[in-house]
Amino acid sequence: MQVPLSAYLILSAFLFVLGVIGVATRRNALIIFMSVELMLNAVNLSFVAFSRFLQSMDGQIFVFFVMAVATAEVAVGLAIILAIHRNRETVDVAELNLLKW
């Protein structure tokens, strides 16, 4: 039996929703960040699956750009988390409420 497109898309949707839950419920900034990475990976899986089933390379090129942007995002984001930890001694997002109204 061949694996249909829907199997890949459902796995991708599941991983994306896990990432959403992680971002919405966790309070450790690092784990929130990893959940964002999980979502990016889920979307990459969708891109590659569509690329395979539509016989078009464009999806894979897009994955390349998503990865490049994710790398940039991780580098800057982790630097921000480091700076916050240096100033506040915490990475708990519930305690970082200086900009909260």
Add this chain to the structure above:
Amino acid sequence: MDLSGLEAILFSGLALVAAVSGLLVIVQRHAIYSAMFLIITMGSLAGLYILLEAHFVWAVQVLVYAGAIMVLFLFVIMLLNLPREDVAWATHDRRRILLAAGLAGVLLVELVLVVGWRGGSMTAPPLPAGFGTTETVGRLLFTRFLLPFEITSVILLVAVVGAMVLAKKHFD
């Protein structure tokens, strides 16, 4: 040689590993375990990319994601030396967690329904020669996608400079 049975078995195994370790990423009490399970998730996604004939993306996934990005994560986790959290989910804002889980459940059901409703059972068509190889990707990157490719390098440059400035001890 008919390999479609093997393909289904490989897909089920890799998908199961990816889903379970993805779940374990968000329930750990210590960030280091989350990072480990995220590496497993990315590794099994890399395996799925092989099944999807995306060889270049597989290599980049292993090198950049499972390699570079996760090493950066582990480095920062070790550097911060965070204490273990008492509970994975903060108990005092249970309502917010329930709301988030409910919304995420609605999103999942919606996505699965949409996939099942429109063209989800499509099977894999035969591919042109050289699909997904480094040569094909490289050709596209340097012809049709040259401008985005160049802009990507600018983004990476900005990110490197920004990360260095942010992580510096004192702002002059």
